[in-house]
Amino acid sequence: MMEIERRQEEAQAHIRATIMNEFCRVMNQSGLPPMAVMRLAAQAVGSIYREVAETHSGPNACPCNWRPNEQTDVDVLCTALLAAIRFKPVQDLRAMRPIGSA
Numbered sequence: 343m344m345e346i347e348r349r350q351e352e353a354q355a356h357i358r359a360t361i362m363n364e365f366c367r368v369m370n371q372s373g374l375p376p377m378a379v380m381r382l383a384a385q386a387v388g389s390i391y392r393e394v395a396e397t398h399s400g401p402n403a404c405p406c407n408w409r410p411n412e413q414t415d416v417d418v419l420c421t422a423l424l425a426a427i428r429f430k431p432v433q434d435l436r437a438m439r440p441i442g443s444a
């Protein structure tokens with residue numbers, strides 16, 4: 343595995359675990375239903391995008407050279423959300439029973 347892939351997987355696992363912890367905590371403390379809390383999480387990602395995009399625009403933009411492109415960036419975020427929702431891990435073959443067995 344390439345270094346960049348390893349770092350991406352580590353970052354993904356970290357951010358997922360963090361959001362899952364907070365999701366469960368907010369559900370328990372607020373009593374809000376799952377979709378209400380999911381919506382808050384999605385709104386948080388959108389508002390973080392807005393804030394980061396603003397620090398990368400205009401005369402005092404961050405010097406890292408990333409520049410937001412709202413149209414393609416929104417596509418990237420929506421595609422990532424849909425792909426993650428639709429992804430179903432391949433079933434563990436050891437857990438499958440042969441067809442016809444009781």
Ligand SMILES: [Zn+2]
Binds near residue numbers: 398
């Ligand atoms: Zn930057």
